Amino acid sequence: MTLPNDSILVTPGSGATVATHAVSSKEYQVVVLADAAGQLIDDPVGVYATAGLAMAKAASRNYLTLFNGDASLVVDVLGVYVSQEATAAVTGLVRGYRLFRTTSTAPTGGTLQTPAKLDTTTGALDADIAARVSSGSGVTATASGDALAAVGIGEEETGGAGGRHWLWNWKIEGVPIVLRQNEGVVVQQDATAGTGLVSSGVIFRVRA
């Protein structure tokens, strides 16, 4: 965490107009919150989302990667999720999905995604930032270090599976995962094959 590193002297009577909102004859100053990177919180500009849908499962398969190869741009991973759906009867299995950082080697294979913009005024995604999803044989990527997060989802048809399970959510964890040059994240299944299909998505922000 970082403390504010500067202050300004306010001189009444001159300068800019401060936004207020009047309620019951009193003026409330209206403030816009920013995070430690100076980015407006909940601002959709510069935010992208993409997902791999209904991907076939396999043991230790990499379903989704996001990798930043740019020397100056920074990627903030706001959210990563998985959802699982049964396609046939199955009894008594729970599949694990993990979120790792990758090594500095850019992932390959799978399908290169074109992430959707939350606000179309956002510019094109820099070509050095790549999201890939499994296309039958998984994305080729190497996990680095211990998992950032893990979730178990039941495959048992009589259980309560489905839904959307967050591996990371910046409003829950309190911070995004920051990807600088040659850093990435990967969503990987546990070492059991499992049954059915899995979808996985990522929501991320790019800043200078």
Added chain:
Amino acid sequence: MTLPNDSILVTPGSGATLASHAVSSKEYEAWLKSDGAGSLDVEPYGIWVAKSGTRYKDTATGGRDNERMYLFNNDASLIVEVLSVVVAESFGSDFAGSDDWHTTLYRISALDWTGGTSITPVKADSSFGSLDADIASGWYDGNSSPPTFTLDGGALSRLVFRSAHRGTLHHLLRPLWGRDMPPIILRQGEGVGIEDAGAGLTNTSNLYEYAIIFRVR
């Protein structure tokens, strides 16, 4: 908990009265939070809810998931912010199968809504005006030919629901998009569309309902 350890003296003059809150002989200025567009946070004014009716899940046709509901902005100046999209599932009859069904949120770039029913969104606060006629919402009620819309890019989000009635967590209202992420902005000629389908495509026991909560500015 710790109280602030300092205070500053403000000399009143002329002008407006700033809202404050006194605690332990110190004045705390009361603020209102807004988003980057200047809209006040937690403010029901200008918020609309477009909700579908209840409908059995249909079998997908044509190799594509079923188009279920949309919100589309065709106004040249107004901007629509999609704050959240929620889904609820219920059952019309027993179903012991194992083919789950999924629902997916997309951006859409065009509307060819030849079937379905238009929705009249409801205000979160009745004190504001009518919804602009260029902002439209609708859902597929199953009583006409399946509607279509043009997807703009890949999925924004996906949820999966368990088909079998023996499972749990069916009837909850679940967010397909929520306030834990920034809003989705819709300018002229832009919309969001919801599709769903089941892996087995044979289960019509499930009922679905969708709601899109949005703001116009």
